[in-house]
Amino acid sequence: MKYANPKPPEGINTGGYRPGREFFVLGASLAVIAGLALAVVFQFGEWVAPYVPFSWEKRLEGSFVENFQNDKAPNPSVEAALQRLADRLSGAMDLGDDMRVTVHFVDDKTVNALATIGGNIFVYRGLLARLENENALAMVLAHEIAHVKHRDVLAALGSGVLVSVASSFVLGDAGRVGDLLGHETVFTMLHFSRAKEKRADLDAMRAVVQEYGHGGGAVDLFKVFNVMEREAGVKRKTDLFTSHPLTPNRLKALRVLAESQGWLMDGPRRPMPKDLKLN
Amino acid sequence: MNYEFLFNIGIIVVPLLLGFVFGQWNEKRHYKSILHREAELRTLMAFSSRHIPKGIEVSDPHVVIGSAVISVDYFKTFLASLRGIFGGTMSSYETLLERSRREAVLRMKQSARELGADVVFNVRLETCPVFASGKQNVTRSIEVMAYGTAIKTPAFRG
Numbered sequence: 001m002k003y004a005n006p007k008p009p010e011g012i013n014t015g016g017y018r019p020g021r022e023f024f025v026l027g028a029s030l031a032v033i034a035g036l037a038l039a040v041v042f043q044f045g046e047w048v049a050p051y052v053p054f055s056w057e058k059r060l061e062g063s064f065v066e067n068f069q070n071d072k073a074p075n076p077s078v079e080a081a082l083q084r085l086a087d088r089l090s091g092a093m094d095l096g097d098d099m100r101v102t103v104h105f106v107d108d109k110t111v112n113a114l115a116t117i118g119g120n121i122f123v124y125r126g127l128l129a130r131l132e133n134e135n136a137l138a139m140v141l142a143h144e145i146a147h148v149k150h151r152d153v154l155a156a157l158g159s160g161v162l163v164s165v166a167s168s169f170v171l172g173d174a175g176r177v178g179d180l181l182g183h184e185t186v187f188t189m190l191h192f193s194r195a196k197e198k199r200a201d202l203d204a205m206r207a208v209v210q211e212y213g214h215g216g217g218a219v220d221l222f223k224v225f226n227v228m229e230r231e232a233g234v235k236r237k238t239d240l241f242t243s244h245p246l247t248p249n250r251l252k253a254l255r256v257l258a259e260s261q262g263w264l265m266d267g268p269r270r271p272m273p274k275d276l277k278l279n
Numbered sequence: 280m281n282y283e284f285l286f287n288i289g290i291i292v293v294p295l296l297l298g299f300v301f302g303q304w305n306e307k308r309h310y311k312s313i314l315h316r317e318a319e320l321r322t323l324m325a326f327s328s329r330h331i332p333k334g335i336e337v338s339d340p341h342v343v344i345g346s347a348v349i350s351v352d353y354f355k356t357f358l359a360s361l362r363g364i365f366g367g368t369m370s371s372y373e374t375l376l377e378r379s380r381r382e383a384v385l386r387m388k389q390s391a392r393e394l395g396a397d398v399v400f401n402v403r404l405e406t407c408p409v410f411a412s413g414k415q416n417v418t419r420s421i422e423v424m425a426y427g428t429a430i431k432t433p434a435f436r437g
Contacts, residue, residue, distance in 0.1 A: 001332065003435065005324050010314070014374045019358055020299065022370060026361040 049155035054099045054119070057154055061118025065104070068114075068122045072107040079105045081275035082123055082141070085134065089142045092210045093203065095149050103141070111228060115144040117153050129278045130224050133269040135208065135217030137276065142204035149203070152196045198253060205254050205263075214267030215258050222251045294353045302352025306374060313381050320388045324435060325399040325427060335434040341394050343429040345386025348409060350420035351375045359419075376421065380404060383425040396429035397436045403427065 082103040090101055101119040111126040121144045131137045147153055201218075208217045225247045258265050331337060351359075355371040362369055383404065391399050402425060409420045 003324060005321050007318070007321065014370070014377050017370045017374065019303070019355060019371055023299075023354070023358055023361070026358070026365060030361060030364065 046155045049151045052151070052154060054096060057151075058118045061116070061120055064116045064118065065120050068106060068116065068120075069104065070106055070108055075105050075107060077275045078128075078278075079103060081273050085138060085273070086121065086141050086145060089138055089207050089211060090145055092207045093142065093145055093149060095145070099148065101145050101148050113140050113144055115147040115153055119148045121145070121148070125278060128276060130228075131272065132220060132224075133217070134272050134276075135212055135269050136220040136224065137217075137272065138208050138211060139204055139217040139221040142207040143200045145207070146200035146203035147196070150196065150199065152200070198250070201250055201254060202257055205257060209258075209261075209263045212267065212270065214264035215254065216264075216266050216269055218251065218254050219265055220269070222247050295357055296354075298352040298354030298357070302354050305352070306378070309378050309382075313378065313385065316385050316389075317381070320385065320392065323388050323392055323396070323398065325384065325388060325402045327402050329401045331400055331430070331432075332434070335432050337430050337432050339394070339396070339431040341391075341396060341429045342426060343387050343391045343394065343396070343399060344424065344426040345383045345388070345390060346422060346424040347379050347382035347386060348420055348422045349375060349379045349382065356419060372419075376406070376423070379406075379421055379423040380425070383423040387425040387427060391427075391429035394429055395431060397432050397434075399427040399429045401428050 082105060086101050086103045090099075095101075099119060101115075101121050103121045103123060105128075106122050106124045108124050109126040110124045111130060112124045113122065113127050115121045121141065123140070127140065128137070131140070205215055205218055209215050229247060255265060257263075351372060355375070358371040359369055362371065384402070387402070388399065405424045405426075407422045407424075409422055
């Protein structure tokens with residue numbers, strides 16, 4: 001028998017393959033699908049926010065946290081005391097297993113407290129100095145914790161951040177759109193609807209009552225707000241109030257809730273912890 | 280002008296572009312070399328059969344081994360991960376594997392020729408991935424090893 005080894009035709013297995021073409025076809029398909037998905041997220045951001053895992057939100061917090069911290073030296077004893085109180089309240093508020101709030105103290109005269117992404121809560125010296133007891137402070141913290149719990153921040157930051165969360169997971173860190181958006185644009189969106197503020201108030205009230213046995217903290221807090229509103233005239237200038245329902249209405253809603261639940265709205269107040277006494 | 284934006288885009292696009300240009304260039308060159316050497320070694324035949332035809336005169340058996348480790352380029356790795364989303368023929372890896380196989384067989388034949396052998400029987404191929412462990416976006420390479428028994432025999436003397 002005679003054996004021979006003729007040259008087989010070339011390119012049966014791999015011939016005619018054009019990687020550039022495949023790249024464009026696949027890339028374009030993916031872009032269209034991702035675009036559609038993002039459009040859906042964009043449209044239904046509010047609806048999606050509560051289902052975004054908290055750890056995803058956490059990934060984005062860096063730039064947001066930086067933005068609120070001022071240049072003044074940090075005050076660890078104040079922050080630690082705030083954190084202790086917040087942790088105690090969180091325990092009563094049914095946060096998800098993976099959720100934890102982090103409280104920051106901002107040494108600035110602005111009368112404000114706010115929650116931002118990743119469970120970061122900022123309490124300004126201006127507000128803390130005006131509160132007379134721990135109960136009122138607890139009401140503030142619990143209100144912000146409620147925003148964190150309901151993912152209100154993520155929903156309010158809305159489409160922009162959801163898009164960046166989504167894309168940072170698709171493209172990895174290199175493609176993080178959040179950094180491209182510019183922080184300022186994101187912060188201006190930071191306001192919650194009145195319905196959400198009301199829900200946060202009710203949740204906070206529930207936590208405060210559970211912690212202290214009565215809702216006196218809410219009464220004290222709104223007293224402070226009332227005074228401030230009077231000081232500011234009808235303009236209601238301070239940041240904290242512009243987005244919130246009118247103070248008397250808020251307190252009224254809480255009184256209604258207290259009555260229906262049989263809660264007291266008055267009782268012994270706990271003094272402000274010594275680390276938090278600023279005056 | 281947002282340089283961060285350009286930088287973020289660049290970090291993705293530049294390696295892809297480099298991978299595409301050099302990968303294609305390399306592959307073309309490699310195929311050229313493969314075709315050339317295959318023609319040269321065509322007369323030295325390789326069989327997968329374990330049995331040498333009966334009645335021929337055989338001497339000097341030797342194990343001959345050829346192995347090639349070849350890496351796919353970054354562009355094709357990226358392409359493969361895209362393909363991994365949609366499914367389908369992983370064409371971007373096919374040329375990698377084909378080149379590796381042919382290169383390994385060529386090296387095996389080359390070593391047989393250097394031993395003065397006339398034919399290789401019982402040729403086997405083995406493949407093993409290098410740096411492929413689950414991590415995404417790691418450029419993958421594979422090793423293909425070809426081995427067989429080279430013998431001297433006038434019956435197959437080209």
